[in-house]
Amino acid sequence: MKVINLHDLDGTDNDVDHGNWRSRRFVLARDGVGFSFHDTVLRAGTETEMWYANHIECVYVYAGKGTLVNRETGEEHPLAPGTMYLLDGNERHTVRVEEDIHCACVFNPPVTGREVHDEHGVYPLLTEETSPA
Amino acid sequence: MKVINLHDLDGTDNDVDHGNWRSRRFVLARDGVGFSFHDTVLRAGTETEMWYANHIECVYVYAGKGTLVNRETGEEHPLAPGTMYLLDGNERHTVRVEEDIHCACVFNPPVTGREVHDEHGVYPLLTEETSPA
Numbered sequence: 001m002k003v004i005n006l007h008d009l010d011g012t013d014n015d016v017d018h019g020n021w022r023s024r025r026f027v028l029a030r031d032g033v034g035f036s037f038h039d040t041v042l043r044a045g046t047e048t049e050m051w052y053a054n055h056i057e058c059v060y061v062y063a064g065k066g067t068l069v070n071r072e073t074g075e076e077h078p079l080a081p082g083t084m085y086l087l088d089g090n091e092r093h094t095v096r097v098e099e100d101i102h103c104a105c106v107f108n109p110p111v112t113g114r115e116v117h118d119e120h121g122v123y124p125l126l127t128e129e130t131s132p133a
Numbered sequence: 134m135k136v137i138n139l140h141d142l143d144g145t146d147n148d149v150d151h152g153n154w155r156s157r158r159f160v161l162a163r164d165g166v167g168f169s170f171h172d173t174v175l176r177a178g179t180e181t182e183m184w185y186a187n188h189i190e191c192v193y194v195y196a197g198k199g200t201l202v203n204r205e206t207g208e209e210h211p212l213a214p215g216t217m218y219l220l221d222g223n224e225r226h227t228v229r230v231e232e233d234i235h236c237a238c239v240f241n242p243p244v245t246g247r248e249v250h251d252e253h254g255v256y257p258l259l260t261e262e263t264s265p266a
Contacts, residue, residue: 001203001219001221001224002217002221003201003210003216003219004216004217004218004219005217006215006216006217026219027191032221033189033191033219034168035168035239039193039217056166058159058160058170060159060237062196062235062237063195082140083138084136084160085134086137086170088135088164088165089134091134104193
């Protein structure tokens, strides 16, 4: 059993800030449970293009307000507390944020914690065995 | 891409109420993404013994207040917004609830949606292939 408070992660290697967003990772590939689990804040006033070409992601908004754009179809979805979106088709998508969005995120395969979005907004597929130290 | 609001699940087969708790399931085994994802409310004043002998569970509290007891060790942990607990050793545990706890839950293997806690508080391991209709 592991019990971790969000603020226990502040300033650690599991606290990743990319400007538009900050992600604190509770569970990573090295935990060996088959998924990773993060708390992510998307900052008000930002718009971020993302594309998880190698991962399935589930996002659950528990605070904040914004819009999710499916760039494959142009469709827009309001984001508010209680909205879940599942990227089960590696969809290119954009999140526009009106009020700081706080969300719980699940990735499969699990993120190692060393990925960064590349120029396409893509997380590379890293595994515990192959990822750089 | 799937986008679902919590209240879209109200009163559906994905809305399961067992008295002490209510679980609304956004993502289940049939979604084929390798995990299931639920929003669960544990009701104030209740105490529930649980044991996921066949599943890893990650729980993230985003509202409410209570106590998690690891029944294997007797250790107690406060539960409040921002607390994550990962049951990576199939630990028998109890949750005592002071104020309604709202949490996001991830299960691996994914729950099919047809499990119920048995007399030991255990979810049986069901798969999409073997579970009853």
